[in-house]
Amino acid sequence: MKPSIPKGTRDFLPQQVNRRNYIFDIIRRVFIKYGYQAIETPVMENLSTLTGKYGEEGDRLLFKVLNNGDFLNKADEAALRERDSTKLIPSISKRGLRYDLTVPFARFVVMYQNDLAFPFKRYQIQPVWRADRPQKGRYQEFYQCDVDVVGSESLSYEAELVQIYDEVFAQLGIKTVIRINNRKILAGIAEVAGIPEQLVDMTVAIDKLDKIGIEGVRKELTERGIGAPAIATIEKILAIQTLPELEQALAASPTGLLGVTEIAAVMNYLEGYQLTNTLHFDITLARGLSYYTGCIFEVNVDTTAHPDVKMGSIGGGGRYADLTSVFGMRDMPGVGVSFGAERIYDVLEELQLFPAQDAAALQVLFIAFDAASHRYAFRCLNQLRAAGINADLYPDPVKLKKQMKYADDRQVPYVIIIGDQEMNTGQLSFKTMANGEQEQLTMAEIIARF
Structure with a gap:
């Protein structure tokens, strides 16, 4: 038998492991510097913990783990006959590999709420799994480096997370653009367009703008049942570049105006702080994960500084108001971001930014x-x-x-x-x-x- 590994996974040789640890060590030091504490959660979670938290696309990308033993013994026979995998899964699989670190963290907070001091600042560096199509910079098994704080609505934490992104990428030597938007602004766009009940459909489509272009977004919005007048309004607002203009466009939406106010507050916290990287308000930034309710972030390689690098986002995150409520704990707001370690590795390698002398190598x-x-x-x-x-x-x-x-x-x-x-x-x-x-x-x- 020819030895092989599953698609979308990788082995790492000693030099690669050392280089990965170089990335992790920088990220970990910055997290600790800002007062965050380390936790770990299991590789597997109950499927009931994971499903319904990532939107329709995320649910499809969950790796399911078959029940132990004869898993077909208690299978839904009707679903089996009909070859309906969606109906069949609950009867043959109760667990899944974690899709990200945020939802397991929410479950963790609820379980250990009496042992934690709030606001609770945590970081976590562990692998996650997604049944995505493997391609450059996209793997089915990859590490996330997450940093979150729960128990506070203070927008100073959003500003702090921008600083963390800025400091980590400055130390790694990668010039980046840190994009910021607010889900309340997106909700405001949906309200002004007259489709508040189709917010999820709208954000899923908008989130693909950088991949499929405005024509592709227009087509997807149409396929999702959004009418031409609403699409025209959405496109017009997406073209806005400044907060004052946006405030005028969303004047009829209190939710949208609150989003504009929150973005302005984050910018005010950062006033006078010398960022190494570029912070950019991007109204088209949507981020597909359905649990975000406030500010959202995405980090991309600055193509002006690194024109030859072709890579998707290397970081992202946002604020969530009620993620813990699904686990029975209300009024626990939080905000966090993640670093895409695998893509960061690829960028460092392409730009030849790894140190010439490997500190962990034999001397x-x-x-x-x-x-x-x-x-x-x-x-x-x-x-x-x-x-x-x-x-x-x-x-x-x-x-x-x-x-x-x-x-x-x-x-x-x-x-x-x-x-x-x-x-x-x-x-x-x-x-x-x-x-x-x-x-x-x-x-x-x-x-x-x-």
Whole structure:
């Protein structure tokens, strides 16, 4: 059998793991700096926890886990005969892989509400799964790096999340555009267009604007039963670029005006703060997840700074007013954002922004000529490790050529060669692999080099 892995998943070689950890470490440090605490939740959740939280498209992308044992024993026979998978699933699957980290977090908050101090600021770095069509930058298994705060309606947290995005991407060296909008504005557009009951249909279509263009959005709106006059109104408002203009256009919608006020408040909090990246109010930003109720965010690579990078969003999130209410806990507002680690990795690799020196890579390899020098090298090895230097010893004193080939394969920057002369004098042969230069140094001098 030829070994393989499922479509949309990946293995990671040591260098890739180190580079991924470089991303995670930067994100984690910034989260902690802003006062967020780490939690973890299970890979699997009850399907009842997950379904109905991500909109119709999200529900279709949930990975379902078959019930244990003979799962067909209690299957809905009528659904089985009719080959109706939608009706069949509840009888054969009670669990699913988590689609994101936000809904499990809402469930977590409700379960542990008596153990948490509110506002509760949490971060979470774990994998999620979506049955999406694999393509560049889109995988079925991928990591999310989430940061949320629940228990406060303060818009200062929206401003703080903008700062977090800005600081992380500044440290990674990626120029980005942080787009912001408000779901209340979208609700206002639906009200002004006379289709408040079709808000979900409208936002699902608008959310695809950057993928299918305005013609595609117009077509989808029509297919969803939205009339031509309403579509014309929607298009006219989507063309607005400034908050004052938008305020006029939404004058008939109190909900829409509140959304404009909230966006303005976030901007006021950030007044005087020097952002490294671009913050842009984008009225076309919709984000398809149905639980957002206030400000929403999406981060894209700045194509002005990085014109050759073709990548979808590398971050996104928003405010949710009542996500915990479905789990029996009302009046628990929250807001959070996520970093798309897989896409960020691809962008860093394409732009060659990973550090040249991998902090987690092997720095020194000891090479010995015989058994006696091998034992001597082992003692020296322990001195380097005690000094915090990543070091290793080739396991056998075989031919020098074989040992040096291993050093090349491991891309070790420095090799220490030990034979009789080195043991007698304490001056070890220290070789720089990049240029072949070789020096005679004591252990103390070698340690001082790092």
